[in-house]
């Protein structure tokens with residue numbers, strides 16, 4: 302899926318993000334993404350500038366914190382599609398979600414009340430960073446049985462995977478695919494997340510890329526996208 306280039310300094314060149322951003326908090330007012338439509342448009346403009354043409358809107362679904370439903374997400378996506386068209390922005394928007402691995406997720410799976418995307422019916426989900434939750438394997442198994450492909454959000458971030466090669470293998474064997482945040486490839490060698498992203502990439506375990514963008518201004522600043530573009534030009 303991705304081509305691998307090792308630079309003279311031993312670091313790898315980051316893969317191209319490509320035309321699809323499969324993890325993005327672009328919807329206004331329903332999670333910790335933009336608070337209003339201006340913020341949504343700023344994200345859309347930045348994505349277009351980065352070469353993205355299709356984006357999956359993946360707001361958090363966490364029962365106590367962001368109790369989003371399929372209906373609220375779909376109706377917000379429809380509203381944002383109109384907003385993008387009215388603003389002359391050519392960006393295809395798909396309804397998705399970032400589900401938290403909690404008991405309510407198991408209920409959703411049993412009701413088939415999930416927003417999936419792509420031919421493989423990816424369902425993006427996240428877990429606590431430090432320790433794998435007890436229900437992780439059950440959620441993965443249920444998703445597979447229901448015909449979905451479980452897609453672990455920002456797979457490079459989890460301590461329980463960074464420190465345990467066997468845990469990575471086990472999840473793969475269960476059928477979990479990995480989404481990696483594209484900016485993580487820019488992190489220095491001192492960063493656990495950066496090193497994990499590169500390790501997964503070298504092993505061919507990065508299935509899907511995303512920005513996990515929450516706000517355009519902080520994203521552009523924090524992830525130094527200008528620098529990334531410069532590196533690509535110089536390559």
Ligand SMILES: [Fe+2]
Nearest residue numbers: 324399454513
């Ligand atoms: Fe996210």
